[in-house]
Amino acid sequence: MAKSWKTVGLWIWYVFWALFANAAYVWILRPLVDDLALYGVLAAIAIILLWMTSLKRPIRRRWLIYTLFVLMAAEGYSTLAFASKLKQALVAMGMLLLLWLLAILVGRVRPVASLLGGASVVIAQVFLPLNDWAFLTHFRVLQDAQVNLRVQNSPEAPFAVIPVSGGQAIITIDSHVPTKQELEQRAMAATDSPNALYNVLQTAHGEYEVVELKSVGGHLEKVVPAPQDLARVNPLDLVRAFFPYELANWYVENGRIYEYLTPFLTDQQAVEAALDPAAYPASFQAIANQASAKEIANWDDCLAELGVRPNRAGFYVSNDQLVGLGAGRGSTVSMQAESVVGVGHFTSASDLQILLVGDNSLHVYDIRERKIVATYQGSPENPVPNDIRIGPLVSGGRDAIFVNASPAYILTVSPDGTWKRVYTAPSQSFRFEAVLTGVKPYPEIVTNDPSYLRNSPVRYFSAYRFEPGHGATGQLVRVWRVFRTNVVNVTPLHLAGVSGEVLALDIYGTGEYLVISPTNAPVLPAACAVLAAIIVAGWLYRPRQRGEGDAR
Amino acid sequence: MRCSRLSFAGLVLCAGLLATGCTPGVQSVSIASGTATQVVSNQAPWSPLLNALDKSEAASMYKMQTAVNIQNGNLHTSFTVYGTIQQPDMASIQVHENNFNIAFYQQGEVAYQQDGTIWSPAQPVSNLNAYQTYRDVVEYAMAHHLRLVKMNRTYVVDEYCDVYRVVVPNGIVSLPLFLGGTAGANEAELSRHASEVAYVFYVGETSGYLRQVQTQSVAVVDSVGSLIMQTSTIFQDIDNAQLAKVQIPVSLVQQLEQGVQ
Structure with missing residues (x-):
């Protein structure tokens, strides 16, 4: 014994x-x-x-x-x-x-x-x-799951975050392979144009289904999205990986939305565009305009077929109009901008303000004052991209603007509307991913950034806090680093059934996604x-x- | 005895590595192309650039290699082109559109395009001069007295280049025919919905040709926001009758020999 x-x-x-x-x-x-x-x-x-x-x-x-x-x-x-x-x-x-x-x-x-x-x-x-x-040193992993993707056209699961009762949910895509019967049915029904049969069969094995990751008791489950949830999505959030070269074509079948991809340009057009290099900036701007318009029309058609009208969440810009203002969200205001980055307190700690990006510039629109209170203009050499995060530098402070250009930088705007670049990243591949405000004692600026010593652009998932300097600029001091690479789409979320803020993220090139929640358990010191x-x-x-x- | 022990250890190591799937990786090859970074003179004369443009437009054959990179959020998508062009009407081009690959071949009135592995007849492209529309940029800038900036000399492919930069509004260059007059493609809309474009011209010091052109701009798209767009176009083997000669693709010859049109 x-x-x-x-x-x-x-x-x-x-x-x-x-x-x-x-x-x-x-x-x-x-x-x-x-x-x-x-x-x-x-x-x-x-x-x-x-x-x-x-x-x-x-x-x-x-x-x-x-x-x-x-x-x-x-x-x-x-x-x-x-x-x-x-x-x-x-x-x-x-x-x-x-x-x-x-x-x-x-x-x-x-x-x-x-x-x-x-x-x-x-x-x-x-x-x-x-x-x-690697995440376990600073996070609890609430979930580690996967959607099936074809990485050659979608290297990561797109996250379109929408509000649902009790929290937020994610709309994304999952590979869908039709059964033999489905395919046969669809092939026989393809009669409405000379290319119909070709279109059906050529894309049959490359289709996606639009799915929802919804919190069920704090656990994200893959469900068929309700039409009301789909109505809240900006469809352009689902196409980033291939926009504008490939066009997402959506169609409704049995109450679900499916997606297949086709090249936006015909071969002939692609060759013509290729042979006019001086016109590239204009050609691809025009192609992007047309692809965006087509995709929005296509998505709205699918919503109509499902019996709902587009009801995009939050504030957004459509046709140079800022939409979603006023009591019933019915008011609009004319705006020289193309998309809303988010909502925060930029020039004032009390007023709710909207940050917009467009025309190589940033605008802060004050909802109470009903006007733009600050504008930042980028230059052709130092452009402003649509890859921007918002968050406070100190607890309870006004929000700063984290711009992922190369190199990335942090902007603050004073109450009188003057802009200050308070930090510029030391490395071209440095990226801001999110700002965690629910952690003590200071907000954690979550980044993906490379080693300072190694001559390699490989990035690791890290967090910093901001330390104001003596002059105009400050410094970032590392709080933690998780040695995981390929962490993308880091999205702060509030999930029904989970207290506090969690992070959803993708692992690039795999379709794998995780939901993690910060913890203070001293895992690393204990292991040592x-x-x-x-x-x-x-x-x-x-x-x-x-x-x-x-x-x- | 010692030798057999060593080889045994080696065998075990190999077996272990194989079992865990460890293999050496492949290094990717990068394109040799410099980028000028500093401004050396704020006011440069137009004549060297104009001369280079004249000379390049008259070139009878060259290879071109271009890339359009668009940054959308954290993702980058690209459109790349490799081509050999012989004036006035011969070309062999490969286009990679994200993950779609297209090949195109033209000789006179004959043109074929390849999708996947199959060649099919196509319309010949009427104007094969890739240099031509750069004239739109230079002429617009001169007419509007825009400032030409000289940047530090830079090595491109096989020679040192003088580098010039000018910033012009978007939409002033003539577009490819299929985009002309379509929605979202007119000059007013392009200039209103996009940033200005910085063109950087690299003029070969010894050859006198335009060797590289880079652009940097921001495209602004409804519901998407600002997309940073960078393009680069490299010209090489200009007027080199051996290296820049257009040849019929082998797969096209094989397909046509088998009688498949």
Whole structure:
């Protein structure tokens, strides 16, 4: 009986070490290399050597090989990407068994305990992929799910955020493959133009369905959106990845909206446009105007078919009119701008103001005063893009404007309407993603930015706080950094059933999306402490002559 | 004994790497093209640029390589072109529109386009001179006394270039025929709904041709907002009868030989 307890204890220790070794790799070793370049490599080597000295000779080889085995099993599984779950499971099993046999052969590791350890890192990744463990140092992962995308035309899931009762929801797209019967039906019904049959069959396997990610008890679920929800969407939010070269064509079937893509230009037109390089700026502006008008008309037609009228959420601009003002949101005002960035307090801490972007400029429209109170003009060399975030620099302060140009910069506007550039990013690839206001004691400016030391544009998900300087400009001081790359579309959300602000985000190139919520749990310091404790325990530990190595 | 141990260890390492799917990655190749960054003179004469334009317009053959990049939110989309052009009526061009690829071949009245792998007959393009419409920019700027700025000399492809920049309103360049007069494409609408365009011209110091033209502008689109648009066009092998000669694509020859039109 005592022996079996001991075995169970051993198994638990093996499983713990399998998970902890991977966590230490993702949280401590890999970030050192990612952020500190050569210094990081040296530091990582030092830590590994230190750990190896804590392994006494009789058990060294076994534990070294076992650790390598669990690291390789985890890394290997994290790179598997098969559409079919069955294929993925079979390949994972094959990989695990092969590595396990190698580990037994080379390291004479304990067979059962090692297999358990290897299996545990694979199973853990079914819930949260290894690369996303990085988030755990500063966030709770509320959800890690996926929509199916064809990454060649949609490398990330578009997020159109709409208000719903109790919070917000996301409208996005999910790949839709018609059944054989559906396809047959549609092919036979394609009779209304000479190209109809070609259009149906050519796009049949590249279709998307418009879906809603809705909070059900704090968990986002993929549901068929209600027509009222679809009416609130700006359809141009769904087409960013291919606008304006490809046109999204939407149609309604059985109360759902489906989407397929066609090139906006015919081959002939594309060639003509290509051969007139001097006209590119004008040609593509014209093409974008036409694509936008077509897509809006198409979307509104689908809404009409579903029996609803467009009822876009919040304030928006349409045909040079700012819409959504007044008590019944019925008033409009003429505006030289093309889109609304958001609502905040820019020149005054009390008045609600709308930030608009258009014509290479920013405008602040005060709702109470009913006029534009400040305007910022970009230049052709220093343009203002539509990639802008809003948020306060200090708790309770007026909102600043975070402009993702290259380089990115932060603007503030004083009560008298003068603009100040208070920060300019040191790197061309620095990006502002969001401003978290629900955290204490200062707002966290969430960014994607590269290492200061390495000569590599790879960006990591990070957060900074703003520190006012002596002169006109200030500094950003890093609060945390999550060593996860390819984090895009970071969207602050309020979900029904979840207290506080959460972040929804996409992983670029995968269709994977996560919902995370900030936490203050000291995960990283705790992991460092545990690693240090294990090393010290290893030094103190004296294995018996036969060398079972139970405590390692 | 020692050797077999080593090879055993090597074998195990390879097997392990294979099992986890570790393989070396492929490095992508970048286009050699400089970008001028500093203004060296605020008032430059127009004659060198005009001479370069005259000489380039008269060039009988060249290769061109262009890219249009649009930044929409965090995403970048692109339109790229690789072409060989021989005046007055021969061209072989590849266009990559995001993820659509098109090829086009023309000799005189004969023209074919390729979608995927199949070639089909197309309309010949009447004007194959890619340099021509730059004249619209220069003439407009001179007529309106806009300032031509000289920037630092820059290496492009295979020679040093003198660099000139001018900022003009959008919509002054004649558009491709299919866009003429369509909604959203007239001059008034373009100039009202887009920022001015900065054109940067690179004139080869030894060849005297226009070697590269870059533009930077902001397109403003209803319901979308401001899109930063950057374009770059590189010309090379100008009047080089060996390298810039247009040839019939092999796949087109094969298809036509099989009797498929």
